[in-house]
Amino acid sequence: MAGQEVSNKQVILKDYVVGFPKESDMEFKTSKINLKLPEDSNGILLKNLYLSCDPYMRSRMTKHDRPTYVESFVPGSPIMGYGVSKVLDSRHPDYKVGDVVWGITGWEEYSLISSPQFFFKIEHTDVPLSYYTGILGMPGMTAYAGFYEVGSPKKGDRVFVSAASGAVGQLVGQLAKLNGCYVVGSAGSKEKVDLLKNKFGFDEAFNYKEEKDLDAALRRYFPEGIDIYFENVGGKMLEAVLSNMRLHGRIPTCGMISQYNLEQPEGVHNLFEIIAKRIRMEGFIVFDYYHLYPKYLEMILPHIREGKVSYVEDVAEGLESAPAALIGIYSGRNVGKQLVVVSRD
Amino acid sequence: MAGQEVSNKQVILKDYVVGFPKESDMEFKTSKINLKLPEDSNGILLKNLYLSCDPYMRSRMTKHDRPTYVESFVPGSPIMGYGVSKVLDSRHPDYKVGDVVWGITGWEEYSLISSPQFFFKIEHTDVPLSYYTGILGMPGMTAYAGFYEVGSPKKGDRVFVSAASGAVGQLVGQLAKLNGCYVVGSAGSKEKVDLLKNKFGFDEAFNYKEEKDLDAALRRYFPEGIDIYFENVGGKMLEAVLSNMRLHGRIPTCGMISQYNLEQPEGVHNLFEIIAKRIRMEGFIVFDYYHLYPKYLEMILPHIREGKVSYVEDVAEGLESAPAALIGIYSGRNVGKQLVVVSRD
Numbered sequence: 001m002a003g004q005e006v007s008n009k010q011v012i013l014k015d016y017v018v019g020f021p022k023e024s025d026m027e028f029k030t031s032k033i034n035l036k037l038p039e040d041s042n043g044i045l046l047k048n049l050y051l052s053c054d055p056y057m058r059s060r061m062t063k064h065d066r067p068t069y070v071e072s073f074v075p076g077s078p079i080m081g082y083g084v085s086k087v088l089d090s091r092h093p094d095y096k097v098g099d100v101v102w103g104i105t106g107w108e109e110y111s112l113i114s115s116p117q118f119f120f121k122i123e124h125t126d127v128p129l130s131y132y133t134g135i136l137g138m139p140g141m142t143a144y145a146g147f148y149e150v151g152s153p154k155k156g157d158r159v160f161v162s163a164a165s166g167a168v169g170q171l172v173g174q175l176a177k178l179n180g181c182y183v184v185g186s187a188g189s190k191e192k193v194d195l196l197k198n199k200f201g202f203d204e205a206f207n208y209k210e211e212k213d214l215d216a217a218l219r220r221y222f223p224e225g226i227d228i229y230f231e232n233v234g235g236k237m238l239e240a241v242l243s244n245m246r247l248h249g250r251i252p253t254c255g256m257i258s259q260y261n262l263e264q265p266e267g268v269h270n271l272f273e274i275i276a277k278r279i280r281m282e283g284f285i286v287f288d289y290y291h292l293y294p295k296y297l298e299m300i301l302p303h304i305r306e307g308k309v310s311y312v313e314d315v316a317e318g319l320e321s322a323p324a325a326l327i328g329i330y331s332g333r334n335v336g337k338q339l340v341v342v343s344r345d
Numbered sequence: 346m347a348g349q350e351v352s353n354k355q356v357i358l359k360d361y362v363v364g365f366p367k368e369s370d371m372e373f374k375t376s377k378i379n380l381k382l383p384e385d386s387n388g389i390l391l392k393n394l395y396l397s398c399d400p401y402m403r404s405r406m407t408k409h410d411r412p413t414y415v416e417s418f419v420p421g422s423p424i425m426g427y428g429v430s431k432v433l434d435s436r437h438p439d440y441k442v443g444d445v446v447w448g449i450t451g452w453e454e455y456s457l458i459s460s461p462q463f464f465f466k467i468e469h470t471d472v473p474l475s476y477y478t479g480i481l482g483m484p485g486m487t488a489y490a491g492f493y494e495v496g497s498p499k500k501g502d503r504v505f506v507s508a509a510s511g512a513v514g515q516l517v518g519q520l521a522k523l524n525g526c527y528v529v530g531s532a533g534s535k536e537k538v539d540l541l542k543n544k545f546g547f548d549e550a551f552n553y554k555e556e557k558d559l560d561a562a563l564r565r566y567f568p569e570g571i572d573i574y575f576e577n578v579g580g581k582m583l584e585a586v587l588s589n590m591r592l593h594g595r596i597p598t599c600g601m602i603s604q605y606n607l608e609q610p611e612g613v614h615n616l617f618e619i620i621a622k623r624i625r626m627e628g629f630i631v632f633d634y635y636h637l638y639p640k641y642l643e644m645i646l647p648h649i650r651e652g653k654v655s656y657v658e659d660v661a662e663g664l665e666s667a668p669a670a671l672i673g674i675y676s677g678r679n680v681g682k683q684l685v686v687v688s689r690d
Contacts, residue, residue, distance in 0.1 A: 059621075066588075068621045069620070069621040069622070234616060234617065238616070243411075253616075253619050253620050254620065255620065256616065256617050256620065259617060264614060265614045265615065265616075265617065266612070266614065267611070267612015267613055267614045268612055268613050268614075268616055269609060269610045269611070269612045269613075270610065271579060271583070271598075271601065271610075271613055272579065272601050272604060272610065273628075274598050274626060274627075274628035275414070275598050275599070275600065275601065275628035275629070275630065276413045276414040276628070277414070277628065278627075278628045278629055278630055278633065279627070279628050280625065280626075280627040280628075281619060281625075281626045281627070282619075282623075282624070282625040282626070282627075283618075283619035283620035283621070283622065283623045283624050283625075284620070284623055285620065285621075285623055288623065
């Protein structure tokens with residue numbers, strides 16, 4: 001039985017990107033999609049509600065010589081990314097019509113997902129659904145896993161977070177405060193610095209663009225050194241941090257957004273600090289920690305409901321605004337978690 | 346009661362060193378020393394037998410802006426380093442005349458150690474005493490702690506060791522083989538490469554000076570990537586290794602000898618690999634592991650006695666040869682563990 005065929009607006013990656021991505025690297029296309037799955041499908045048909053703009057997506061725009069942790073996008077096809085979606089049709093036993101899910105979907109109005117095993121069903125809808133692109137989704141789990149599982153925090157630890165007002169950073173800082181740590185964040189504007197101090201409860205925060213000498217800035221905020229550096233930016237900031245780490249410090253290494261658009265990433269010259277201070281620098285990817293998601297939700301949902309954890313979103317309205325929203329995160333234009341509303345229901 | 350006063354030849358650091366150390370950065374001085382300790386001393390009086398030349402000593406020749414993991418030498422005073430020594434007099438309850446000990450002593454014929462709490466008493470003398478500057482001393486413990494405690498080896502792991510014929514590297518490779526790993530080493534001459542393959546039982550070895558493209562060399566020996574990189578050299582080798590690590594690889598970070606004489610260490614540009622491959626790069630210093638020394642001895646002594654573990658020393662005769670021996674390790678002139686014989690008894 002044939003179902004309803006509707007038009008489906010899509011955001012297409014035109015070609016692999018070198019250097020800074022531009023809006024013109026993407027284009028819109030309208031295709032047709034049947035909202036009824038064929039009988040031999042094992043998939044689900046989604047209506048996309050909220051799309052997530054995340055720094056790691058830059059890597060998917062590049063053609064890599066060797067395989068890396070995420071596959072490259074396919075030029076000519078829609079951008080893919082985390083999103084919150086409603087199930088319009090399902091031929092998969094785990095999902096039924098009307099379910100709301102989050103997982104990797106297409107940047108389009110409707111997506112046909114043929115292997116939907118990696119979607120999470122959203123059970124708690126008393127909080128905004130858009131939160132599942134951020135604090136209740138991949139970025140939230142990233143902050144949680146990186147801080148607790150990789151960072152090994154102890155009460156009283158001195159914690160530094162870069163890109164601290166972003167989706168991950170804002171939560172890391174708040175988790176650190178809940179854990180009895182001293183927390184300083186860096187961000188790229190006065191507005192963001194104010195957010196860190198006044199909304200997210202960081203002990204201190206600074207605008208890295210206004211610091212000529214990052215090393216001196218860190219010495220000012222951490223006269224006794226840094227126990228945990230939650231690394232989101234790489235490059236010169238990492239170099240300055242290494243010089244300011246304490247003995248047996250940990251660097252949960254989550255991202256290096258300052259480097260993603262450079263053809264040649266900056267060199268870090270003082271890696272000997274890793275030896276001198278017995279630093280553990282450890283990369284992690286949220287994929288390896290999703291088994292902890294139920295435990296994370298159980299911890300974070302009450303904090304959100306009771307207002308003990310704050311969360312700031314930067315919301316772009318409409319799929320048309322998606323390319324600008326995505327490239328904006330690489331220049332730090334967003335304030336808080338960047339997401340795109342495709343549809344509110 | 347006054348004791349016997351004898352002449353005491355010493356190797357003095359003339360001044361802090363910038364760049365590559367030279368023999369002329371050191372000078373000989375002959376002073377006098379009383380072989381009987383004063384009655385109010387709590388120390389020991391040592392006759393030095395064997396002195397150890399170790400890469401970390403370069404850091405002690407530099408004047409550092411901020412404190413680092415070892416204190417700088419004092420210009421005008423003798424070089425200090427690990428050595429094997431005989432106790433000629435003792436006013437400390439833990440040591441008695443005739444004991445043979447290893448620990449940090451002076452580069453001189455006789456040393457007065459006023460706080461001798463960090464010396465190890467040598468109990469097993471059926472093996473050469475000089476071994477306590479290497480495989481049975483600090484470098485041996487370094488290899489053991491770095492490989493087992495930091496490297497978290499599993500049977501079948503693919504292990505790469507740089508500076509592999511040195512005091513630490515030769516043992517790391519053999520421990521890895523005993524642990525059922527595949528092991529490749531790099532060194533700087535054909536002679537050393539032959540040693541690695543024929544004496545120490547590495548599966549493969551290569552001369553890094555003959556490889557124009559270190560990345561390609563590593564791909565040749567590790568088509569499936571490296572699980573453990575025992576890091577002794579830093580710089581370009583580290584960069585090439587990072588591109589060839591496997592998922593969840595470990596980098597016990599022991600030294601970066603290629604960088605010690607550079608005024609500006611080389612930059613490492615591909616640290617993003619730490620994230621993409623979830624690498625744990627962890628610096629360590631043997632000081633933190635000396636509590637494991639008895640356990641280590643229990644493991645390694647039978648292997649040495651049964652010939653299951655080989656050990657190669659490069660022996661310089663006489664205190665006069667010490668400056669050349671020390672600077673030789675920074676150009677890789679030594680083959681195996683570099684030590685200096687001051688006296689054989």
